[in-house]
Amino acid sequence: MAKINPYLNFLGNTEEAFNFYKSVFGGEFLVLQRFKDTPHGDSMSAEDKERIMHVALMVGDNMLMGTDVLESAGQTLTFGNHLSIAIAPESIEETNAIFNGLAAGAQVEVPLEKMFWGATFGMLTDKFGVKWMVNYDENQK
Template sequence: MIAINPYLNFDGTTEEAFNFYKSIFGGDFAMIMRFDGMDGSENMSDEDKQKIMHIALPVKGNMIMGTDVLGSMGQQLTVGNNFHLTLGTESKEESDDLYTKLSAGGEKTLPMQDMFWGAYYGQLTDKFGIQWMISYDPRFTTQHT
């Protein structure tokens, strides 16, 4: 395994929150993706299109990542579902193994699959209610060690 990092969900304030974190921790954003241009964005309001789909801020060898929760996509932010633990893995096989083990007795919310942004990715909630994201992206395997 390469890394375990927090993934934070916000109710439309991701950009503001991450600019705040950047002012404290320094550095530059490794990635900023907006909802505009993703599959299905043609049906979104102009306001939702400008919200953050994914943002990443490196912090001393770790990464804080986040997204905006969109009511227009049926999502709702409540305390308790506003974060995930993200596992960065070294292979698809390791991803599948961790996904199978962590989801035992829990809920498989998104099966492991190749995603449009280039990662092999899945989501689950374990039997204790902790939300996990598992991601293998060969472009980043050497950056998290």
């Protein structure tokens, strides 16, 4: 079965965002490539050369990936509520650690608590504008 891996776009702060996610989830970057390392890197501004062309961080068995949108290349980005990343931790301890980590500087829409469907659930928009849903269901093991 194919895996689904979220790919996030940012306006110049991909590296900051992914260092934050790495501090929450742990692990190491599988890839961290800057635009200066691409075939067209020489023709870019000094600022764009240092931006992130591609980054990948393993989160459990999934890969979280991202890039910087280059406005100088005519790319645009609009953050909205059309995408959330749902994560299913394997323990209540991991649930608390992930939610509390992501909550730093975040807007918490639903505090982490036991829900009517039996799971511990919380929802927030992190300080980078990314929506997260954390759902731990101890009966889904």
